[in-house]
Amino acid sequence: MxxxxxxxxxxxxxxxxxxxxxxxxxxxxxxxxxxxxxxxxxxxxxxxxxxxxxxxxxxxxxxxxxxxxxxxxxxxxxxxxxDLADEVERMLVRRVIDLIALARKAGLAICGFEKVKAQLDKAQFDSRAVRVLLQADDGSERGKAKLWTPTGARYFSCLSSEELGFAFGRQSVIHGALSAGALSDHVVEEASKLRGMREDDGSQGTAGKDIEAR
Missing domain, CATH: 3.30.1230.10 (YlxR-like)
Structure with missing residues (x-):
């Protein structure tokens, strides 16, 4: 299958x-x-x-x-x-980061404001161009507001700029996007869970602090 x-x-x-x-x-x-x-x-x-x-x-x-x-x-x-809930959060952070990293290696993920904006423009004519829009939770609200989520795509802001940076092999990342594909579907599923873990207490807690860049 x-x-x-x-x-x-x-x-x-x-x-x-x-x-x-x-x-x-x-x-x-x-x-x-x-x-x-x-x-x-x-x-x-x-x-x-x-x-x-x-x-x-x-x-x-x-x-x-x-x-x-x-x-x-x-x-x-x-x-x-x-600390069971904290452990679940930490594991989900690692899982989401790993999946985004795999999507990047597969050529499905990009980062950077201009690259993401260009991909979003492309999504107006190709619905598969953007499956997931990722923006760091601690990024500038003004900057994030300049980007839009295409119809049918999912938006997540459940990772910090440092955590999102780990996924892209950088020190920090504010804006990212994934095109359609099985790995992107996995990101949607796991990021939805992580968002559920982080929205209840309105903070990101300690999850992700022990993550090492790959």
Missing amino acids: TRGGRIKERETAERRCIVTGEVQPKAGLVRFVVGPDNTVVPDILERLPGRGMYVSATRAAIDAAGRKEFARAAKAQVTVPA
Whole structure:
């Protein structure tokens, strides 16, 4: 199955959030499993073995998922780290940065105001020119307002200029854009989760501080 096919399958597959009880697409949930020491661990890539437990990808939901909810879902006594939501945020930051970096290497990502503006102009005639518009959360609002999000594209401002810089191999980046492709679809999915983790408390916390440039 192609990457695009896997994305579509994930968007249609549904799971129940152990906190809210709502059934929703897996794309909007974070998977957790119980490790060998009975500690709850995030499974951002959804590859770890064990019974999956799903929580809505928001800081409020993960903070509310205490030992009782996880123990009920796991049908066993578990330990829930006090900084579980922070760890999820850190892992999502790394995941989004890695995906943007892969998109850059695949020729799907650009950065810099003038380059992004030119790509947006192109998007008026080619809808695949811009799938995702990325702007640093700590960038100038005046500067960011000069760029527009094409119809059908997604806009994210959930990374700092330093974090976005890591993705492009630079010290800092304010403006970035990804053209259409399977990797860009992955960015949309993971960035949506990261935005949910960061919007609840109105800050970016400590996530991303330990990231090393590649």
